Amino acid sequence: MSEAIVDLDAIAHNAELIAHRSGPAAVMAVVKADAFGHGMIEVARTVLAHGASWLGVATAQEALRLRAAGITAPVLSWLHGVGTDFRSPIRADVDLSVSSVAHVNAIAACAADLGRTASVHLKLDTGLSRGGAPERQWPALVRAARNLERHGLVRVRGVWSHLISADDPDSAHTSAQLARFDxxxxxxxxxxxxxxxxHVANSAAALNSPRSAYELVRPGIGLYGVEPVAGRRFGLRAALTLRGHILLVKDVPAGTGVSYGHDYATPRDGRLALVPLGYADGVPRLAGGRAQVRIGGRRRPIAGRIAMDQFVVDLGALAAQPGDDVVLLAPEQHGGPTVDEWAQWARTLPHEIFTGIGDRVPRRYLGGAAAHTSTEGNTVV
Structure with missing residues (x-):
């Protein structure tokens, strides 16, 4: 049985560590994209019990899913078009990010329909050139928000921005951005x-830049155990193990081509194992030819191209049989391969590896604040 095993105690440890290092700032735990593939509801409950007081998501749908699960902590949602129907998130007491006059007007119109006041956070683009109001448009946004606040339609609860390269401790960007923000x-x-x-601080800044903490920090990848600053270890613990199983074993002679295009041929007589996981499940196709998995405590290479639903392992002379476990991803202390290794093999970053693990892979939860719950078919132990 393929599964992703999530150690909620590791996530609790990471939340406490970040809260301690960034204090007295409060912690907004970023749980967008199903908590980076770890399970949004289970992770949200865990981090709220271990130092976080806010939750951050990208979309209103994610915020409403938290509310439907009974989670009442403050939530900020930050990626919406001006045509969004904001009435549901306003009704659910979800804070909304605002990047333009059109955004704040649309939110205010929905608040007026409900006879309520919407809580908003004005976002400034301090140099990332993504979301947020450009500096030249900031005065107009501030004036519009202030006018709507006078009429009781919005409450400006926060001001925020996004850092360019907080993971680089020598970056000159951060100080310039903070000056613009101030x-x-x-x-x-x-x-x-x-x-x-x-609030401006992501995981790297929360751990490494006290100047950027302000009243709130927004850790994401650090909560899931990835050290966010090159060359630094803060004591974060990886939380996820991805495991599959062998479906088929076959003996083959040297020179046997494997998978599409026969990019790989067996160097000697040996065995091949078929594993029923592929890029539809989050095993990145680009990692073919470089990636390794662990079988029986030993690492063996993935042979040839990774397909949508399966890949092949060159066992060499290793004895294995159908049903044996295959560890694709695990914490370093458990022997890996680690998410950082997979990111290198796939020429990407850990965030994409985590969020790529598909819905066909069930999540199983160990420990943590959610130890008595089970959601959406996931198993909690």
Whole structure:
């Protein structure tokens, strides 16, 4: 049986560590993309019991899923079009990010329909050139938000931005961005806004840049055990193990071509094992020819191209049989292969490896605050 095993105690440890290092700032745990593939509801409950007081998601649908699970902690959702129907998240007390006058007007219109006040966080683009109001449009956004606040339609609860390269401890970007951010906040306050929360820090900044903590930090990848600063170890613990099984074993002679295109041929007589996981399950196709898995405590190479639903392992002379476990991904202390190794093999980053693990792979949970619960068919032990 293929499964992704999530150690909630490791996530609890990481949340506590980040909360301690970034204190007295509060922690907004980023649980978007199903908590980076780890399971949003289970992770949210765990981090809220271990140092986080906020949750961060990308979409209103993610925020509403948290509310449907009975989670009442403050939630910020930050990626919406101006045509979004904001009434459901406003009704569910979800805070909404605002990057333009059009955004805040659309949110205010929905709030007026409900007879409620929407909580918003104004986002400034301090240099990343993605979401957020450009500096030249910031005054207009602040004035519009302040006018709507006077009419009781919005409450500006926070001001925020996104860092360019907080994972680089020598980056000059961060200090320049913080200066722009401070100037923008000062302008907002002079215009009559009184945001209680300022936040810019991701995992790397929360662990490595006290200057950027303000009142709130937003760790993402660090919660899941990936050390976010090159050359630094803060004591984070990896939480996820991805495991499959051998479906078929066959003896083959030297020179046997394997998988599409026969990019790989067996170097000597030996055995091949078929594993029923593929790129539809999150085993990255680009890792073919470089990736390894662990069988019987020994690492063996993936042979040839990874297919949508399966891949082949060159066992060499290793004895194995159908049903034997295949460890694709595991914490370093358990022998790996680690998510960092997979990221190198696939020429990507750990975030993509985690979030690529598909729905066909069931999640099983160990320990943590959710030890008595089970959601969406997942197993909690």
């Amino acid at each position: 100037h923008a906040v000062a302008f907002a306050r002079e215009a009559g806004l009184d945001p209680e929360l300022r």
